Amino acid sequence: MAVKCAGCADGTELPFQFKMAFQPIVNVVEHRVWGYEALVRGPNGESAHSVLSQLTDQQLYRFDQAARVMAIETAGALFDDPEARLSINFLPNAVYEPRACIQKSLEAARRASFPTSKLMFEFTENERMSDPAHIENIVRAYKAFGFWTALDDFGAGYAGLSLLARLQPNLIKIDMELVRDIQLSHPKQVIVSAVAAIARELDITVLAEGVESEAELTSLRAAGIALFQGYYFAKPGFMSLPQVRGFQQMDVSIAG
Template structure:
């Protein structure tokens, strides 16, 4: 038995409402949607910050669980591609014991007929980790359970390369500020090329987030990146999957 997570609030409700938005992750070389990132929104589509600003310290565990469950259950209703990944952000400091804390997510996947193997959990470099050894334990446990793990905002937060060496995630999401207007910045191009080379050596896949222009996309593809996310492809769909067919058609036309 994995046990029960005593910190998750026993399913107790939260004093505010929230919903989910979904932003596509596009595999450009394959001209398909690889997956979607689930993003917290207010009940009428308000920003994530409008929700997170209401959180208190003693609500973190319940919120982390509730957000995972809502993301999985909503994806179970919306996804029509059996291979599409669902990427869920989680708070490493809000996980007591990964084997216990994952049980509600697995139950939600069963209820929703969502394949657990299609789940990817993102943790961010921007959150100062009070116990890196605990985070390493979470990542290893998730990998053993068959989930993908991703390090978000790489290049923008705490620990950087030392955290990467310690955790060895399946995927790195390169921070959008490092990619913004990369076609105009030789230093950014060199740094991203170095990250891409390092990732290949470590067998870690790269995802460029926050891509907003074809010029940025061209430089990043030349660096060997094939997974992308950003407004260039689509804005997040509020409780829906946004349409990326226009991008797919344009890519196919250029390739032809």
Template sequence: MQKACVGCGGDVALPFEFKMAFQPIVDLRTDAVWGYEALVRGANGESAFSVLNQVTDDVRYQFDQAARVMAIETAGGLFEGRDLRLSINFMPNAVYEPSACIQKSLAAAKRAGFPHRNLMFEFTENERMADPAHVQRIVEAYRKFGFWTALDDFGAGYAGLGLLARLQPDLIKIDMELLRDIHQSRAKQAIVAGIVGIARTLDIHVLAEGVECAEEFAVLRAAGISLFQGYYFAKPALMALPPILNCGKIAAVRSAI
């Protein structure tokens, strides 16, 4: 019997509007798009901060649910049946009972024709988690559903390696500040090499996010990272899939390895 969610009450209308932007994740191993991250934006393309700043405790659950559904349904139309992953950010503190709170997402995935294995839910360590044990239960529940889970902004925030050891997600996204100008910093290169080694031992995929230039890309590729996201490849597009930049350069670098 499906456990009820005490916080999932009736639907409450949000006092603001929002849309989704999509940014590609490219895979060096296949020279192709691996998936897209859905990013919250204002109704006219305003920043995510402008939207999240309006999310109060009273509508936190409703916003989290609405954002998931919009991301899945919009991507379902944009992907046109292609075998691509969709990465969705979620608020752990807006999930009361994981199996109950995921039902709207499951229904949206069914309507959009998304296999569960193509959905990835990201949680960030950049915002203090009130109850890490609860987040662990969410990850375990999502794993049973067949979803991917990802730890965003790894290398910044409150928990770091301790949170990684506890949750062991399918994928970690190295924080962009740790990657910025990495070609000019031996310290950053050493830290990233350590992260890649730990992830490899734990069978966790690594994604470099926020990559902006060829020099950063070259160092990260040499470190053994194959999944990339950032302006070097494409900026997010509002309610659309943006054109991919530098695909030829990816292929050229790969062939030269």
């Protein structure tokens, strides 16, 4: 029998609408789209802020559940590559009990015939985590389900390496502030190279987000990073999968 919690029984509708955009995550070594991140947008493509600014604390759970379901069902209709992962942002404070609160996501995956092994749930360290043990419990449960977990905005938040050591997610996303103009900053190059080396020792995949130029890409490749996301490759597609910049234009010759 499925685990249940009180919050999961709340079927109240949200007082606003939203949809999804999808931004590619590319593997420049294998010359393929590795996956897509689902991003919240307004009903006509408005910014994520236009949606999130309407949220109240009482609506967090309902929104988190509805966003997951919409992302999975939309991806099920759009994806044509069975190997592509779907990355979904989630709100740790909206998860009461991870085994219970994932049930709607599992039901959505069944309806959409979307393989749960290709789901990745990402959370950010950009906000102070009041209960790291709760986050650790979520990550452990999600891994047991066979999902990937990702730590977003790594290098920009409160916990940094201590959080990485405690949670050991499958993937970390290097914050775009470390990525921006990295080719011009020796300190950024040293930091990113060190983080990439640590991640390799821990068997954690590294993704650089917010890449906007070939110079940034080349510098990040020198650190051994293979996964990338950013406007250099494609802007998010509103309720669609955008065309990705041609891989033949990328210099990926540096060994990873």
